[in-house]
Amino acid sequence: ISSLEQIPRAAPDRILGLTEQFARDTRRQKVNLTVGVYKDGWGQVTTFPSVARAQKLIDSDFELNTDLSYLPITGCPEYSSAVLSFLFGESCPQVGPRLLEEGRVSFAQTLSGTGALAVASKLLALFLSRTVWISEPSWPNHQNIFRSNGFTDLRTYPYYQNGRLVVDEWLEKLKTEVRKDPETRHSIILHACCHNPTGLDPTREEWVRILDTVHELGMIPILDMAYQGLESGNPPADAYVLRMALDEKRYKCWPNGLFVCQSFAKNMGLYGERVGSLSVVTPPAKPHVREHVDSQLKQIVRSIYSSPPGYGSRVATMVLSKSFLRMQWYKDVAFMTERLSQVRHNMHNLLKWPGLMNFQQQHGMFYYTGLSPKQVDVLRDKYSIYMTMDGRLSLSGVNDHNIDYVCEALDAVSK
Numbered sequence: 001i002s003s004l005e006q007i008p009r010a011a012p013d014r015i016l017g018l019t020e021q022f023a024r025d026t027r028r029q030k031v032n033l034t035v036g037v038y039k040d041g042w043g044q045v046t047t048f049p050s051v052a053r054a055q056k057l058i059d060s061d062f063e064l065n066t067d068l069s070y071l072p073i074t075g076c077p078e079y080s081s082a083v084l085s086f087l088f089g090e091s092c093p094q095v096g097p098r099l100l101e102e103g104r105v106s107f108a109q110t111l112s113g114t115g116a117l118a119v120a121s122k123l124l125a126l127f128l129s130r131t132v133w134i135s136e137p138s139w140p141n142h143q144n145i146f147r148s149n150g151f152t153d154l155r156t157y158p159y160y161q162n163g164r165l166v167v168d169e170w171l172e173k174l175k176t177e178v179r180k181d182p183e184t185r186h187s188i189i190l191h192a193c194c195h196n197p198t199g200l201d202p203t204r205e206e207w208v209r210i211l212d213t214v215h216e217l218g219m220i221p222i223l224d225m226a227y228q229g230l231e232s233g234n235p236p237a238d239a240y241v242l243r244m245a246l247d248e249k250r251y252k253c254w255p256n257g258l259f260v261c262q263s264f265a266k267n268m269g270l271y272g273e274r275v276g277s278l279s280v281v282t283p284p285a286k287p288h289v290r291e292h293v294d295s296q297l298k299q300i301v302r303s304i305y306s307s308p309p310g311y312g313s314r315v316a317t318m319v320l321s322k323s324f325l326r327m328q329w330y331k332d333v334a335f336m337t338e339r340l341s342q343v344r345h346n347m348h349n350l351l352k353w354p355g356l357m358n359f360q361q362q363h364g365m366f367y368y369t370g371l372s373p374k375q376v377d378v379l380r381d382k383y384s385i386y387m388t389m390d391g392r393l394s395l396s397g398v399n400d401h402n403i404d405y406v407c408e409a410l411d412a413v414s415k
């Protein structure tokens with residue numbers, strides 16, 4: 001008997017497992033509303049015009065096009081400077097450039113947002129914290145990533161109940177539990193905008209209270225910026241939580257670091273290319289801290305995948321660093337966001353069922369319907385409409401050809 005037999009079957013991924021099931025479904029009317037991939041009005045996954053032009057420029061550049069050698073462990077220097085100047089220059093013009101000048105930001109090109117979270121959680125678990133607070137509900141992979149990388153204590157804070165955010169309950173719980181446990185260093189994942197799955201984010205006033213509490217309790221904030229640009233249509237504008245956290249008049253610094261996990265999957269459509277970054281903002285006047293963090297990030301990356309892939313980061317670098325492409329990119333993000341909000345609006349007009357109070361206030365790629373797992377099952381089994389079990393549907397899978405069918409089915413199951 002093989003010892004391999006001791007390996008238990010792992011639960012299928014809650015989102016990608018459904019995509020596999022969708023692929024096997026032979027019914028003609030099937031609609032896939034599971035994964036957060038943007039599709040245009042014809043149901044096609046598109047390449048953004050800015051990205052397509054960047055690809056052409058790369059294609060026509062012999063050196064860029066033929067260089068298949070390894071990138072440095074924490075990424076290509078051109079990518080690092082382009083992303084840092086996007087995140088800390090353009091997105092945070094008040095404080096960011098000085099942080100860069102002072103050399104306070106440790107940076108690694110990562111395998112998209114998931115890779116950024118994985119490297120961040122590994123670093124945290126090795127040296128700083130094994131307790132993380134995650135919103136309830138949240139993107140299911142948060143738990144998976146933090147557990148896999150050494151976190152032993154995963155806790156949840158209440159975020160959403162009965163159609164509204166519960167910021168008071170959230171902060172009360174943090175204050176009570178973290179104060180009870182002062183020996184432990186607590187981390188917290190904050191969705192920087194377009195909260196997944198609810199699509200609802202705290203107001204600016206609520207964010208002040210949230211950041212105040214996180215700061216006062218000495219927690220380590222991990223900003224998950226997977227959807228920068230999909231709230232307002234303007235990527236720099238959507239970095240408002242990062243700007244608020246870096247407001248030095250309010251928070252002199254984050255003594256245990258501020259972690260920013262960022263991705264170009266959704267906002268540049270570079271999903272499969274795995275292009276993202278981790279930035280760790282370190283406290284002032286301690287250059288050795290940044291250097292040590294840099295060295296540990298290198299060690300972590302080296303031990304897992306050695307160095308990141310090249311092509312997608314070359315595309316992102318090109319888009320970010322040529323001003324005509326960056327302007328086109330902003331237009332592309334605005335166009336995508338406009339279509340998503342148009343679909344949201346059209347569905348709102350077609351749906352007859354109650355319980356949609358916050359639908360119009362939600363933003364981003366998803367519509368959080370509040371349907372129960374049973375209703376989601378009926379949608380899938382009877383209507384071939386696939387959405388995640390938490391009742392989240394990906395808006396871009398809805399288009400002129402299927403919107404009536406989807407809305408009629410939603411109406412039918414919610415009766």
Ligand code: PLP
Nearest residue numbers: 112113114139196224226263265
């Ligand atoms: N964080 C959240 C909240 C997400 O929804 C996602 C993607 O769905 C990610 C991070 C990471 O995505 P990726 O690894 O494709 O950048």
